[in-house]
Amino acid sequence: MSAVAPSQSASQGERLYWLMMLLPCAFLALLYVVPVLNVLVMSVTVPKPGLANYAELANNGAVQRTLWTTLRIGAITTGLVLLIGYAVAYALVHSGPRERQILLGIVVASFWISALIRAFAWIALLQSRGIVNSALMATGLIDSPLSLVRNELGVVIGMVHYMLPYAILPLYTNLRGIDDRLVPAARALGATPSQAFRWVFLPLSLPGLIGAGVIVMIFSLGFYITPAILGGGRIIMVAEFISVQISETLRWGLAAMLATVLLGAVLMLVTWLSRFMDVEQALRK
Amino acid sequence: MGRGTESKVVKDSLVLDGIEKRYGDFVALQRTELSIKAGEFITLLGPSGSGKTTILMSIAGFANPSAGRILLDGRDVTGLPPERRNFGVVFQGYALFPHLSVYDNVAFPLRARGITGAAARTLIMAALEIAKLDTFAHRYPRQLSGGQQQRVALARSLVFSPELLLLDEPLSALDRALRKEFQTEFRSIHREVGTTFIYVTHDQEEALTMSDRIVILDKGRILQIAPPAELYERPATTFVAGFLGKSNFLRGTVAAVADGRARLDLAGFSTCALDNGTGAQAGARAVAALRPEKVRLALPRDAGGTGPGRVTGTVAGVTYLGASVEVELRLADGQILLATVPAGQLPLADGAEYVASWAEDAAILVREEAAP
Amino acid sequence: MSAPGSSPARGVTLPRLVAWLAAAFLLLPLLVVIPISLTPERYLSLPTDSISFRHYGSLVSDGRWTKSILDSLIVGIGATVLATALGTAFAVGAWRLGVPLARRLRLLLLAPIIVPPIVHAIAFYRAWATLGLLDSYLGLILIHAMKGLPFVVLTVAGVLANLDPRLEQAARSLGADARQAMSWVVFPQIRAGIAAGAVFAFITSWDETIVALFVTSRAVTTLPRRIWEGLADNIDPAIAALGTVMILLTFVAVTITTLRGGKANA
Numbered sequence: 001m002s003a004v005a006p007s008q009s010a011s012q013g014e015r016l017y018w019l020m021m022l023l024p025c026a027f028l029a030l031l032y033v034v035p036v037l038n039v040l041v042m043s044v045t046v047p048k049p050g051l052a053n054y055a056e057l058a059n060n061g062a063v064q065r066t067l068w069t070t071l072r073i074g075a076i077t078t079g080l081v082l083l084i085g086y087a088v089a090y091a092l093v094h095s096g097p098r099e100r101q102i103l104l105g106i107v108v109a110s111f112w113i114s115a116l117i118r119a120f121a122w123i124a125l126l127q128s129r130g131i132v133n134s135a136l137m138a139t140g141l142i143d144s145p146l147s148l149v150r151n152e153l154g155v156v157i158g159m160v161h162y163m164l165p166y167a168i169l170p171l172y173t174n175l176r177g178i179d180d181r182l183v184p185a186a187r188a189l190g191a192t193p194s195q196a197f198r199w200v201f202l203p204l205s206l207p208g209l210i211g212a213g214v215i216v217m218i219f220s221l222g223f224y225i226t227p228a229i230l231g232g233g234r235i236i237m238v239a240e241f242i243s244v245q246i247s248e249t250l251r252w253g254l255a256a257m258l259a260t261v262l263l264g265a266v267l268m269l270v271t272w273l274s275r276f277m278d279v280e281q282a283l284r285k
Numbered sequence: 286m287g288r289g290t291e292s293k294v295v296k297d298s299l300v301l302d303g304i305e306k307r308y309g310d311f312v313a314l315q316r317t318e319l320s321i322k323a324g325e326f327i328t329l330l331g332p333s334g335s336g337k338t339t340i341l342m343s344i345a346g347f348a349n350p351s352a353g354r355i356l357l358d359g360r361d362v363t364g365l366p367p368e369r370r371n372f373g374v375v376f377q378g379y380a381l382f383p384h385l386s387v388y389d390n391v392a393f394p395l396r397a398r399g400i401t402g403a404a405a406r407t408l409i410m411a412a413l414e415i416a417k418l419d420t421f422a423h424r425y426p427r428q429l430s431g432g433q434q435q436r437v438a439l440a441r442s443l444v445f446s447p448e449l450l451l452l453d454e455p456l457s458a459l460d461r462a463l464r465k466e467f468q469t470e471f472r473s474i475h476r477e478v479g480t481t482f483i484y485v486t487h488d489q490e491e492a493l494t495m496s497d498r499i500v501i502l503d504k505g506r507i508l509q510i511a512p513p514a515e516l517y518e519r520p521a522t523t524f525v526a527g528f529l530g531k532s533n534f535l536r537g538t539v540a541a542v543a544d545g546r547a548r549l550d551l552a553g554f555s556t557c558a559l560d561n562g563t564g565a566q567a568g569a570r571a572v573a574a575l576r577p578e579k580v581r582l583a584l585p586r587d588a589g590g591t592g593p594g595r596v597t598g599t600v601a602g603v604t605y606l607g608a609s610v611e612v613e614l615r616l617a618d619g620q621i622l623l624a625t626v627p628a629g630q631l632p633l634a635d636g637a638e639y640v641a642s643w644a645e646d647a648a649i650l651v652r653e654e655a656a657p
Numbered sequence: 658m659s660a661p662g663s664s665p666a667r668g669v670t671l672p673r674l675v676a677w678l679a680a681a682f683l684l685l686p687l688l689v690v691i692p693i694s695l696t697p698e699r700y701l702s703l704p705t706d707s708i709s710f711r712h713y714g715s716l717v718s719d720g721r722w723t724k725s726i727l728d729s730l731i732v733g734i735g736a737t738v739l740a741t742a743l744g745t746a747f748a749v750g751a752w753r754l755g756v757p758l759a760r761r762l763r764l765l766l767l768a769p770i771i772v773p774p775i776v777h778a779i780a781f782y783r784a785w786a787t788l789g790l791l792d793s794y795l796g797l798i799l800i801h802a803m804k805g806l807p808f809v810v811l812t813v814a815g816v817l818a819n820l821d822p823r824l825e826q827a828a829r830s831l832g833a834d835a836r837q838a839m840s841w842v843v844f845p846q847i848r849a850g851i852a853a854g855a856v857f858a859f860i861t862s863w864d865e866t867i868v869a870l871f872v873t874s875r876a877v878t879t880l881p882r883r884i885w886e887g888l889a890d891n892i893d894p895a896i897a898a899l900g901t902v903m904i905l906l907t908f909v910a911v912t913i914t915t916l917r918g919g920k921a922n923a
Contacts, residue, residue: 020750024743024806025762032769032803035784036777084679091676101915103680109904109911110683114864116884117900121686123892124693124701131689131703164683222773224867229888239775239867246779246871259776270771280767280811347826367829368838374830380823384845393841397832445832 040263042256053257063258066241073152073227073237074220077159081216082209084160085167089208092168093175104172111165119229122158123149126230150232158226163219167212174208207276214273218266238262298323298481299344299449304353306339314339315506316353326475326482330492331502332528337485339505341451344483345374357448368397373442373450373480377457379434381426387413387437388422394445408444415474416440432463443478452484456491468494489529493517501525503654519561522652526574533575533623535648539565547650549573552618554596558648565650572653577611579647580624582631588640595642598622603633614641687904694897701892712898722895725883731794732879733862736801740858743802744809745851749843752817763810770807774867782871792876800868805858812857816850 043053056063088107092100125131126149133145148154178201186196224239231237236244238258245255273279299321306314314336321327329337342348344355346367355363362370382390391412395405413419416436426434435455442450452471456464472495475482486492492499493513500510501524509521520526523534535558537551547560549571558573565571585597598614601621605628612633614622624641631639696702697709716722747766751759769777781800782791790796824846828838866881873882880899887893 014754017750017753020746021754021759021762022750024747024810025765027743028766028768028803028806031784031799032777033765035780036768036772038783039776039780042783084675087672087675088679091670091672094670095673095676103676105911105915106680106683108915109908110687112860112907112911113687113900113904114866114881116864116866116881116888117690117896117903118686120884120888120892120896120900121690123888124897125686125689161682161686164679168679218771222775224775239773242775242779243867243870246782252783255779259773259779262773263776266771266773280763345826345830347829366834367826368832368834370830371832372830374827376823376827378821378823380821380827382824382827382842393828393833394831396841397828397834397837441831451830 036263039256040260042252043260046253046256053253056254056257057261060254063241063254066236066238066258067261069235070221070238073155073159073235074217076156077163077220078213078216080156080160081163081167082213085164085171085212086205086209088164088168089171089175092172107165107168110161111169115162115225116229118161119158119226122154122161122230126154126157149230150234152231152235154230154232155227155235155237158230159220159223162223162226163216166219167216170212170215171205171208174211175205178204211273211277214269214276218269221265222262298325298358299483300356301340301344302354302356304340304343304350304355306336306343306348307351312505314343314350317507319500319507319510321481321483324479324481326472326484326495326497328484328486328492328496328499329502330486330489330499330528332487334504335502336505337487337500337502338453340502341453341483341485344449345372345451346370371445371448373445373447375435375438375442375450375452375455377454379426379438379455381434381437381441383426386423386425387418387429390426390437391441391444393441398445412440412444415443415477431459432467435459435467439474443474443480446478447480449481449483452482454486455484456486456488464488464491471495493529501528503528519559519649520574520651521561522654523572523574524654526651531577531623531625533577533580534651535573535575537571537573539567539569539571541567546645547571547573548593549648549650551596552620553616555593556643556648557593557645558650559646560650563650563652571650573648574651575643575648577623577625578609579643580622580626580641581643582612582614582624582626582639582641584631585638585640588642594645594647595640596622597638597640600633600635600637600639602635612639614639690897690900690904693894694901696894696897698894701894701897712893712895713902715895716898716902719895721878721883722899725878725880728794728877729863729880732797732801732877733859735794735798736805736862737855737859739798739802740805740809741851741855744806744854744858745813745847747806748810748813748817749839749847752814752820763814766810767807769804778868778871781868785872791872792874794877796872797869797877797879800872801862801865802858804865804868805861808857808861809851809854812854813847813850816847820846 044051046053057067088103092103095103123130127133128145128147130149132148133142136142137145148157182200182204183196186200187193191199222239223237224243227235227237228240228243231240239262242255242258242262245251245258270279301317301319303316303318304314305316306312317336317340319340329340331337339348343350346362346365350363353363354361357370382393385393388409391409392405395401395408400408409422410419413422416439418433418436418440421429421433421437426437429437438455456467459467468491471482471484475495484491484495496513498510498512499516501508501516503524509516509525511519516525517529520529520532523532526532526534535549535551535556537549537555540548540550540555542548542560542565545560547558547565549556549558556573556575558571563571588595596616598616600612601615602613604611604613606625608628609625610628610633612624612626614624616622622641692703693701694712695708695710696704697707697711716726744766747762751763785791785796785800788796790799820843824842825838828842829835833841864881865879866885869877869879869882870885873879884896884899887896
């Protein structure tokens, strides 16, 4: 009823608004979309036109290993992050205001610490002469240092650490939106606490879990800094592999093909995600 | 604020000349003609989607009519942007500026007109006084109650002596007691400032108590324009009769028409009805509206005589309303006739037989609304 | 266990235990960075006998660190100004027009946060070589502005979506023209959102590593690039000093916003 369209009387004002809206889009289209599209095109034109670069997916063992590593680490990270993140979000929803404020503060603050600083800290903690190994050896629990970093374990620890806030915050928003009378209602109808959780609370939080899982997966697939530093050149995920093709072996065609595949996978996940939740909401920090 | 009540010249201050509003295929407002007199308190009354807000927003300049003109004192203002119209608008939910104090909210229209300093201060203090807000000048909107916010919105729209004041459901967020209070207050402020008030509401009580004239709308068109009493006594259509208060609708065949009166034959009884210009002709179908409070009930042994405006039925339901009771009387053909009678005077057991009767001028012919 | 209907579960439950362990896990590396920054040694170690602020000193005295801090500030501020101006312009224009096209264009503007950074890093590397923008302030400012743009659009559009459109109508009905209504009513209402967007844009630029590694080398060396290089060869404890400063700034900012948010909600 009150949704009456705004006046179109001030047409010169209207032109200004169009300009305001379209100028940033033109800026991005020209300087962002065109360069990215250029990479996609290069995947079928460099070094020579054709699908030779894509054939590497079937023939090149290094490419296959990299993709497999990326998927495996992405899946492990996503699984761990969801498990821990769900528990944290659940605790946040069910804690008192003081406890919630402290926990949320820690989550949000760690969100903002740069990936580089965190990777640095993990190296300091986990390397063979690092803090964890020194402490364990000093207490006599181990004789020789454990290998905790520059391997898959180190990469997963670093990635879970980086991704946890990305999962906790949307999960918390989702769980907080669940009517808190529903579980008591289920209990009043005869469900045990575990039944009430499994039959009522968990199904209602499924969209949040899927959303958080997709976000973590999207970021994990393209992740560069943490795996590059904590993997120490032994664990190579696709982003680092692409980087090496450009800066060391100068194989632009192969790099462009892998970038296209990576972008394709991410866009598919985003499209799928948009069926469950508002993507914009999910990307907001 | 210069115009006193006695100097009210009866002239049309605002004319809607065939305005119309379409959104694609959807017609929000059909071609509308409306003349509003200077200094008048006119209410646009209708359910949601009736087009009343479209009219208001067109007058204010926030919606461009798809066709037609809006004339102010003969001047075409249709294409004028809202800020050049000099109309005050009290919005639904008030739309107070949350970052400005009460004083600065009221100062806003003066600032936009380049009025500052002592001249502005005098006007602002006067407006705050009229709205009984002098002690709240330095508070912020969120620190005020709903009623106080309403007063700020009013003061803000009156401080610059607008040509018209447009009010869009201003009381819808307030509780019943405050609504009553503001109905009285709007009337007295209207008398005091003499500005034309155009008031939009879906509440029939607000419309009836405050307005000089009511414009009743439904589905994007005006059904009737009349002073409150006339609208109630002589509704033009079944919708008007049903929207303002309750009404029985007696559908029958016209037996005779003469001198603005008709006789209507129904199943087993007949009634007289005033003809308010429906153009009914003998032999045609017609419908008469009959207010429940005009129906008298009597036990069969007490009811003498025969003739029109008299029918027998049995009590099918009773609703207690306090001073009165509403009785559902089932007639011979199964139809229900509503009668509102003083409480406690008749034994109204279910199934009891009663004779209902009404005066010759109690019923009035109305136009049948097309099915929605 | 709690009775049915009692809401916050008191006592130690599994989720609470996990939550605090996770919080400790999140804090652990941050807590390690601080003592490392105080080591008197030149290599990565925990201080044993004494503490020293020499690594903080080198942040302001070592020419390579000061240049990087300055470069990061130049690029960050340039990118923030550009991203905030363009993002706000878009959000306000789209809000005011309310056309369906606006929604689709918004998805375009979100691209820089959806596309994996390595993909646009090689895209920029290629395009900037053609345009002659490699290793230039302008080149990196343009890129960081595009990466910050979505955050400005999201925050400003978020605030605008909650803004009562009747406020603007009210201003117009009270005699303000379109520009006055914008600067007197709409802008003051969205100022906080613009500021938040600007902060996001600045942090995005301040942290951006991957593209900087590709498109810059000597002329422009932002902090992340310098840290990256430091991690590659021998690890400099000055990184810990820098990290400590950044962590403290972050905690101060989060604490302030949490307290302010808490007050506003109360």
